[in-house]
Amino acid sequence: LDRVFRETADRLRACVREEYLLAHLGSDEFMVMLSNDVCADEATILAEGILERIRQPFYIDNHEINITTSIGVSQYPDNGDDAATLMRRAEAAMFEAKNGGGNRFCFYQTGMSGFVERRLEIENQLRHAIERDEFKLHYQPVVDLQNNQLRGVEVLLRWHNNELRNPRPDTFIKIAEESGLIVDIGSWVLERACQQIMEWRNSGLPELSVAVNISARQFIEGDIVERVASALKRSGLPAHQLELEITEGLLINDAPTIREIFSALKNLGVRVSLDDFGTGYASLSYLKRYPFDVLKIDRSFVHDINESEDSVTLVNAIIAMAHSFNMKVIAEGVENLQQRRILRERQCDMVQGYLYSPPLNADNFADWVKR
Ligand code: C2E
Ligand code: CA
Ligand code: CA
Ligand code: CA
Structure with a gap:
């Protein structure tokens, strides 16, 4: 990453006139201050120049690197x-540019800061959420389609914070990722989830596998292998039950380090699933290189299968392809019997979704199992 930042800084320096102030604010953020007698056109020309120059791919160790830039002007x-x-x-204008897809610039307009202020507030409070015991885990059953038996759970994080009116996972997890806080939060999730499964086992519930979501940043920056090993060791959970x-x-750049981490995790004996399949990138070549155990079909595909023949064809092809790579298939977001019937006919292995249960807190999940 250091080399990426350095290359970016060099390119910026080449765009910016000498009399302007260029500063590196930390991680991937830079600031340019123009002198106070230039007009807005000057900022527009500069912003366009920066976007153009940084958009050019560059190469580190034979890997093509592409960077997206978002620029805000006040x-x-x-x-x-x-x-x-x-x-x-x-910064508010920069977020506006980023939310519009990046590779663009925005001038500040009144009203933009409300969003940034809430975002900053969420980030500040996220820093204390673990010590204030505000996180809870919810558990969603994953069911075997052939015999309707409970196979395991997916762990989903919830944040109870009255002041911020309980931000939704999509919102606060994105902020935790962008700020780097996800590394510690993710470790907490991992530890807590493994412990919970062992507590259930000791209280007589059937043996369950547990799936934990891992963000790219945890994978790259967070000595994930040690953290997983330690969560397993401290809880006593057998590795093959953790997914x-x-x-x-994460795989798009196909860095050698990612492959190493992937195989180190597999060597621990844990299983690895490919989540949200179908929503990302077109290249499938990584399926050959990364031996995933499970492929999860994104719920957007499942949602359509009882209305559109094309979706059925697509889901059918995904399942066949996954099986040919020896992967199990989980369909997520299954909400009705019709979807389940189609998935069962197409040999999908497992399902999760509101049809069985929404994510439940630990007590409610235990009751659901005993129901
Ligand atoms: P995801 O991994 O794709 O998780 C599945 C999402 O689908 C969950 O949203 C779940 O509540 C929802 N869902 C389950 N069944 C159904 C259904 O039948 N219909 C519909 N419409 N939705 C269903 P949730 O809990 O809001 O989580 C959102 C995302 O936040 C997750 O998407 C995951 O990417 C992320 N996330 C949640 N917990 C963690 C965590 O501990 N660590 C990390 N890194 N990410 C997490
Ligand atoms: Ca940033
Ligand atoms: Ca998931
Ligand atoms: Ca998913």
């Missing part, structure tokens, strides 16, 4: 008359 004195306000508003769910985005 102007003195229209958007503020002190540096702190101007930077906050430039790690990762998404294809």
Whole structure:
């Protein structure tokens, strides 16, 4: 990553005139301050130049690297008359650019900061969520389609924070990822999930496998192998009962380190699933290189199968392909009997979804199993 930042900084330096101030704010954030007598056109030309230059791919160890840039612009004195306000508003505009898909720039407009302020507040409170005991795990049953037996659970994180009105997982997990907090939060999830499965086993519930979602950042930055090994050791959970769910985005650059981590995890004996299959990238070549145990069909495909023949064809092809790579298939988001029937006919191995149960807290899950 250091080399990526350095290359980015060099390219920026080449775009920026000498009399402007260029600063590296940390990680992947940079700031340029133009002198106070230039007009907005100057900022537009500069922003376009930066986007153009950084968009060019570059190569590290024979790997092609592509970077997306999002730029936010704030102007003195229209958007503020002190540096702190101007930077906050430039950041608000930057998020606007990013949410619009990146590779673009935005000028600050009133109203943009509400979003950034909430985001900052979520990030600040996330820092204390573990010590304040605000996280809870929910468990969603995964059911074997051929015999309707419970096979395991997927663990889904919930955050109870009244002040912020309990942000949804999609929202706070994205922020945890962007801020790097996901590394520690993810470890907490891993530890807690393994312990819970052992507690259930000791209280007489059937043996369950447990699937935990792992973000790209945990995989790359978080000595994931040690953390998984330690969660297994401390809980006593047998490795083959733990499943790690990762998404294809992680594999797109196909770095050698990712392959090493992948095989180190497999050597521990844990299983690895490919989550949200079908929503990411077109290249399937990584299926050959990464021996996934499980493929999870994204719920957007499942959603359509009782309305569209094309979706059935697609799901059918995905299942056949996964089986030919010796992977088991889980369909997620199964909500009705018709979807289940189609999936069963097409030899899908397992399902999860509201048809069986939404994610439940630990007590309710135990009751669900005994029902
Ligand atoms: P995901 O991994 O794709 O998880 C499945 C999502 O589908 C969950 O949303 C679940 O509640 C929802 N779902 C389950 N069955 C159905 C159904 O029948 N219909 C519909 N419409 N939805 C269903 P949730 O809990 O809001 O989590 C959202 C995402 O947040 C997850 O998507 C996952 O990417 C992420 N996430 C959750 N917990 C963790 C965690 O501990 N670590 C990490 N890294 N990510 C997590
Ligand atoms: Ca950033
Ligand atoms: Ca998942
Ligand atoms: Ca999923």
